[in-house]
Amino acid sequence: MKYLSQWITLLLAGAAIAGVYFYVIHAIETQQNRLQTPRPETPAQALELSTITANTGSYAATIKASGVVKPRYSLTMTSQVSGEVISISNQFESGQVIKKGHLLGQLQNSELNSAVASAKNTLATAELALKEEARQGEQARAEWAAAGFKGDPDSDLVLREPQLAAAKADVEAAKAELSNATTRLKHTQLTSPFDALIVTRNVSLGSYLSAGSEIGILYSVDRAEIKIDLSNSDWLKLPDTKTLLKDNWPALISSIDNNDSWQGKILSVNQHIDETTRMRSLLVSLDRPLDQTPALIPGAFVEVSIQGKRLDNLWKLPNTALSQKSEIWYIDQDSRLAAFETTPRFVDSQYVYIQVPTSMLNKPYQVLVQPYNSYLKGTLVKSLNTSTSDDKSVKP
Numbered sequence: 182m183k184y185l186s187q188w189i190t191l192l193l194a195g196a197a198i199a200g201v202y203f204y205v206i207h208a209i210e211t212q213q214n215r216l217q218t219p220r221p222e223t224p225a226q227a228l229e230l231s232t233i234t235a236n237t238g239s240y241a242a243t244i245k246a247s248g249v250v251k252p253r254y255s256l257t258m259t260s261q262v263s264g265e266v267i268s269i270s271n272q273f274e275s276g277q278v279i280k281k282g283h284l285l286g287q288l289q290n291s292e293l294n295s296a297v298a299s300a301k302n303t304l305a306t307a308e309l310a311l312k313e314e315a316r317q318g319e320q321a322r323a324e325w326a327a328a329g330f331k332g333d334p335d336s337d338l339v340l341r342e343p344q345l346a347a348a349k350a351d352v353e354a355a356k357a358e359l360s361n362a363t364t365r366l367k368h369t370q371l372t373s374p375f376d377a378l379i380v381t382r383n384v385s386l387g388s389y390l391s392a393g394s395e396i397g398i399l400y401s402v403d404r405a406e407i408k409i410d411l412s413n414s415d416w417l418k419l420p421d422t423k424t425l426l427k428d429n430w431p432a433l434i435s436s437i438d439n440n441d442s443w444q445g446k447i448l449s450v451n452q453h454i455d456e457t458t459r460m461r462s463l464l465v466s467l468d469r470p471l472d473q474t475p476a477l478i479p480g481a482f483v484e485v486s487i488q489g490k491r492l493d494n495l496w497k498l499p500n501t502a503l504s505q506k507s508e509i510w511y512i513d514q515d516s517r518l519a520a521f522e523t524t525p526r527f528v529d530s531q532y533v534y535i536q537v538p539t540s541m542l543n544k545p546y547q548v549l550v551q552p553y554n555s556y557l558k559g560t561l562v563k564s565l566n567t568s569t570s571d572d573k574s575v576k577p
Contacts, residue, residue: 227563232512232547234566235496237537242418242489242527246409247437250470250481252400254375260390261368264288269386277379278402278471285396286384288369296362304355311348318345375401378471378479400479405470406448407434409485410460418489418527422450425463432465433486434477443467443477447487492526494542496535501551503533510552518560520552 268287272279279285318341325334337343377399384396411419419425425447434443448466455462465485470477477483502509503525513519525533547564549556 227516227561229563229565230512231550232564232566233498233502233550235498235511235546235548237494237543238497239491239493240495240497240534241491242534243529244411244415244418244487244489245484246411246415247482247484248407248409248465250405250407250477250479250483252378252402252479253404253406253466254399254401256374256377256399256401258371258396258399260288260371260392260394260396262288262290262293262365263391264290264293264369264389266384266386266388266390269382269384273379273382273397275379275381279373279377279379281373281375281377283373284370285373286371288371288390290366290369293362293366293369297359297366300355300359300362304352304359307348307351307355311345311352314341314345314348317341371396373399375399376403378402402471403469405445405467405477405479407445407465407467407483407485408462409465410455410458410462412460416461418492419487420490422452424490425450430487434465434467435484435486437482437484441475443470443473445485489527492534494537495526496537496548497532498535498548499550500528500531500533502548503535504552505554508552509535510549510556512547512549512562512564516561516563518549518556518558518562520556520558 265288266286267289270279270283270285272283273285321341378401380398380400382397384390384394390396420430424430426449430447432445432447434445436442445465445467447463449464451462451464454460465487467473467477470479496509498509503523504510504520506522507524508520508522510518510520521538523535526536527534547566
């Protein structure tokens, strides 16, 4: 009896477990069937959804990048010769803008003055010697002719031709020495090589400078330049290099700190990829930056906006229209839900720009403004149209 009771208990427990198992399976199947049951097919009970009318259009992306404003030339000016600073221009101060050739300061070096005087004396002596040698050569030719000799002598020394060539060489060497001495003396005048902004001044009256001593730092003011790095996806949105450079492609320069902006242009395009960043860069320029209103100051951190090339056959949709699964949901010709996977060509703060499938070109479609993951393809729906997408083409 004891064993019989145990068997009965085991059989009852097994039956209970089997009953629970089949109940759970039945409940799961019922729930799945309930989720997969399509919406009612009657128009009166169709699912009402907010949509936007999507029209095919042409649009251009706006590529944005940040960079630092730099001058065309940044020069750490150094002394070419040694000497004592005996005068300094009143405009040789930080923040002052000077013209090309402006005299910043004057050095005094008596040795350079002596070198110029000595070179002039050497040149004068050489020129005199040349004239004397030319006269002696003419006399030698006259004596050769008077002697009745025919033809030229066996040696050109008779007519003093080598001596004349040596005298000419001495004159040329003296001229070169004078030119070198004069140039070194001119270097005692410290002049600006271009229109410049004075950044720093490193000398004062009485300073003694050796050759190579720093005088100050100058920034050119003719042009400001901003280098920006762009990814490969950004480059795909821009025209080819020839178009960018030929047409002075515009670039909007905007201050990071306020609402100031300036209209620049693309100056050059790098034809290589940086090994560190794996990006290509381009150079944006602005002429006479300090003459702008307001002035664009070197060292400013700015954002550059460049409008890309026009892309055709796009839908301009709200950002919410792209589902979490990167799908665009729309209503087909039978008033049922349909969707296709896509990768946006580009996006901005409000809109996403989608390449329209070939089979859907040039036809308006009702696109869901905000699709959910619970939506099922083929569901009968009714559009609650809210607006129409902008179908105007944007040209750079």
